[in-house]
Each structure stands twice: as structure tokens, then as C-alpha cells.
Amino acid sequence: QVQLVESGGGLVQAGGSLRLSCAASGTIFSINTMGWYRQAPGKQRELVASMAKGGSTNYADSVKGRFTISRDNAKNTVYLQMNSLKPEDTAVYYCNALLFGANYWGQGTQVTSSS
Secondary structure, three states, X not given: OEEEEEEOOEEEEOOOOEEEEEEEEEOXXXXXXXXXXXXXXXXXXXXXXXXXXXXXXXXXXXXXXXXXXXEEOOOOEEEEEEOOXXXXXXXXXXXXXXXXXXXXXXXXXXXXXXX
16 A cells, blocks of 8 residues: 655746655655646646656657656655746646555646646
């Protein structure tokens, strides 16, 4: 079992920055991939960025060059640095962990980028 707690969302003007954090607890040593997804009103949840245990990363095309995912294994925390935010980045952002083929989710944190 894995518990995920996100923080760092908020309201920011377009062009601004935010950093999301996700602290993991539980059976964390077996976590392979951690990542961030988002869901805007009326849309499906989509992958934003992910990082495997070995350090390889994957980004949605829409955020490449603006968002950076990082992982602090000592703190069992994954971060999402979001720069040059756009109104279309507005969504609830969810932390995700993949463990033995099962997905675990945080409670979500709202990110709003105003134009």
C-alpha cells in the first residue's frame, strides 16, 4: 500500500510558476514509476510527466520545455516544477505511483492559471 499527499497548487497568472510536491509513505521501496496527471473540467485525466525509479522521464508534448519532474528518494517525494504556465494548464493535478502493476493516487491539488 502507498499513500500519496500532494501540496503546492494554487492560483497564478499566466506566465507564472508553481511547484507541486507529492510525499509518499507506505511500501515505497517497491514503487517503480511516480508521476503527475491532470484532469480539467469535462476532460479525461491525462499524463503530465512521469519518472521511473532509474531516472528516465516522460512528458506530455504540451508541457515539454516548461515543466520538470524530479524525485528525491531520500525524502520519498516527487516534485513537478511548472514554469510559463498557460490558462490551458488549469486542472486538478494528481500524484500517481505504480506499484506491482497497481496505480495509487493522491487526493489532487487545484492549479489555476489565469489569463
